[in-house]
Amino acid sequence: MDPIAPADARTLDAARTTEAAPDLASPGLRSRLGPLGLVLSGGISVQFGAAVAVLLMPRAGALGVVSLRLAFAAVVLLVVCRPRVRGLNRADWGTVLVFGVAMGGMNGLFYQAVDRIPLGAAVTLEVLGPLALSVIASRRLVNVLWAGLALCGVVLLSGGGFGGLDPVGVAFALGAGGMWAAYIIFSARTGARFPRADGLALAMVVSALLILPMGIADAGSRLLVPSTLGLGAAVALLSSVLPYTLELLALRRLPASTFAVLMSLEPAIAATAGFLVLHQALSAVDALAIALVIVASMGAVRTQVSGK
Known part of the structure; x- marks a missing residue:
C-alpha cells in the first residue's frame, strides 16, 4: 500500500495495531462516545494540547516544550507497550531510527512555527506536506486539482x-x-516490521533523545521547575498519549477512509483552539483559506480511497 493519505501516520500505525493492541480504555467509554466521537475527541485533544504548549513556551521555549512532550510520551509508551528489542536486525533499527528522526523533526519544527505564527495558520501550512505526498504518489489528475485548491x-x-x-x-x-x-x-514501514505499537514506542525514544539536548540548551534549568514539568506532562498526555489511544479504539469500529477524512478537519480544530485558548482571532479571509485547504485534503483522501 502506498502511504499517501494526508491523515498522517496515526492512521497507518493504528490500523496495523488494532487487533493486537491492549484495550486502553473501557467499553463504556467506547459506547458513550462512538467511533466518530473518539476521532473528533482525539483531534480536539491534539490541537488543544498544542494550544497549551504555546502557553508554556514563555517558560521553557519551543524546544524545551517539545522536549518535555516527547520525553513524557516516550516514557508512557515504553511502560504501556514494553517493546522487545531482542532479535531486531539492522534494517529494523534503521527504520526505527529514521522514523524517530522524522517524528522529532516534525514536532520540533512545528513547535518553532506555533511560537511565531497563529496555531490555525501553522497547521494549515503543515498539512500541505501530506497533501503533496498524496498528489505525488497517486499520479491522478484530479489530485492535481485538489492541490491547486x-x-x-x-x-x-x-x-x-x-x-x-x-x-x-x-x-x-x-x-x-x-x-x-x-x-x-x-510509519508505514515501521508498522510493517514491528508488532503492536513496539516500533512507535522505540521511535518515540529516538525522537526524545534527538530533541532533548536542544531543549536543555534552550531552556536549561527552567525545564526542572515543577509547574513546567506538570504542564509538559499535560501536553504529552493531550497531544500524544490520549489521542493515539482514542484513535486506536475508533479504528476498531470505523473504516480507515472515514478516519482519514475526519483527520483533515484538524486545521479547523486548531484554529478553534487558537481562538479559545490563545485568543488568536481569524479574519474572514483566513477562515476561507483554511476551509479551502480542508476541502482539498478531504477531496484528496476520498479520491485515493475511491480510486477515481
Whole structure:
C-alpha cells in the first residue's frame, strides 16, 4: 500500500495495531462516545494540547516544550507497550531510527512555527506536506486539482506574500509539513516490521533523545521547575498519549477512509483552539483559506480511497 493519505501516520500505525493492541480504555467509554466521537475527541485533544504548549513556551521555549512532550510520551509508551528489542536486525533499527528522526523533526519544527505564527495558520501550512505526498504518489489528475485548491487557500492565507505572518514561522511550518510526509512513509514501514505499537514506542525514544539536548540548551534549568514539568506532562498526555489511544479504539469500529477524512478537519480544530485558548482571532479571509485547504485534503483522501 502506498502511504499517501494526508491523515498522517496515526492512521497507518493504528490500523496495523488494532487487533493486537491492549484495550486502553473501557467499553463504556467506547459506547458513550462512538467511533466518530473518539476521532473528533482525539483531534480536539491534539490541537488543544498544542494550544497549551504555546502557553508554556514563555517558560521553557519551543524546544524545551517539545522536549518535555516527547520525553513524557516516550516514557508512557515504553511502560504501556514494553517493546522487545531482542532479535531486531539492522534494517529494523534503521527504520526505527529514521522514523524517530522524522517524528522529532516534525514536532520540533512545528513547535518553532506555533511560537511565531497563529496555531490555525501553522497547521494549515503543515498539512500541505501530506497533501503533496498524496498528489505525488497517486499520479491522478484530479489530485492535481485538489492541490491547486489547497494552493489557492495558502495564497489567501499569505495575503499574497505572507506579509502578515512571520516568514520564519512560515518556513518552520512548511518544514514540519515535509517532515510529516516523511513521518507517514516511515510509519508505514515501521508498522510493517514491528508488532503492536513496539516500533512507535522505540521511535518515540529516538525522537526524545534527538530533541532533548536542544531543549536543555534552550531552556536549561527552567525545564526542572515543577509547574513546567506538570504542564509538559499535560501536553504529552493531550497531544500524544490520549489521542493515539482514542484513535486506536475508533479504528476498531470505523473504516480507515472515514478516519482519514475526519483527520483533515484538524486545521479547523486548531484554529478553534487558537481562538479559545490563545485568543488568536481569524479574519474572514483566513477562515476561507483554511476551509479551502480542508476541502482539498478531504477531496484528496476520498479520491485515493475511491480510486477515481
